[in-house]
Amino acid sequence: MRASRLLSVLLLLQNRGRMTADELAAELEVSVRTVYRDIEALSAAGVPVYADRGRMGGYQLVGGYRTRLTGLTEEEAQALALAGLPIAAAELGLGTVLAAAQLKLYAALPAELRERAGELAQRFFLDVPGWFRGIESLPRLAEVAQAVWEGRRIATRYRRWDNTEADRVLEPLGLVLKAGNWYLAARANGTVRTYRVSRIDSLEPGEPFDRPADFDLAEYWREWSEQFEQRMYPRVAVVRLSRLGRDLVPFYLGAVGARALRECRDEPDEDGWLRVELPVEPGAPALGELLRFGPELQVLEPADLRAEVAAAVARMGASYG
Structure with a gap:
């Protein structure tokens, strides 16, 4: 374990230049005291590590020293498949393994490409979970x-x-x-x-x-998703949507609603309202989904759903006097 960490310290200094003990400790998830011991071990092994003392000091390799000890372990090679999904890698217990693999890859790159790769990582980030959703507990x-x-x-x-x-x-x-x-x-x-x-x-x-x-x-997931969607949305509601209502569809109805908008061939009327066929869930969930739009949506068909929405709106109005 310590040998792997020493190599990580070496690769960090090789890829990033000067780093403080605090920065190394945060990157490796160890104490600053452990970093001090690791730096001493590297120096004792003949690695030319230079220490700048003082508040603005840090550690760096002397004279452009580079190591070629960049071979990937089996675990690290597997983790590279999740290189664009750091959150997913962490949830799978591969966060530190992925970080080590990426360090080794960076170390093997020429200086110019390594700099470009670092710039890319600072400009693009993938955040997988949706807005307003709690993180699931995933102990297993x-x-x-x-x-x-x-x-x-x-x-x-x-x-x-x-x-x-x-x-x-x-x-x-x-x-x-x-x-x-x-x-x-x-x-x-x-x-x-x-x-x-x-x-x-x-x-x-x-x-x-x-x-x-x-x-x-x-292929399995594609087919299963299509079948799941058909089970979730067995009904179709014919509605009129205002301009604002159409903008709200992707937020309230997700990909299913957005696709219904794209597939709509009608044109808005003179007031800007558009007739759209929206897939909806059965029973009470459909009523809740449609009421979220407030006055920006009007249900036309089926008649029973239109009546349910009208009755719910009447009850809401009555509750406000």
């Missing part, structure tokens, strides 16, 4: 990911959507990160299904299984 995510990678069955206690629990033995095939939520594609009793990782309350790894050679995670 790293264990699930390990089972996916090793191809091992897992015995789980799974909490269903209605809060009832079921014991299931799953053959984990892949993990998907969707809008900040993690989903597991797994085979159970010969059928591949989707499970929300946050609902796995307990997990015990089991014996290895034979992964189906023809399973394509991306």
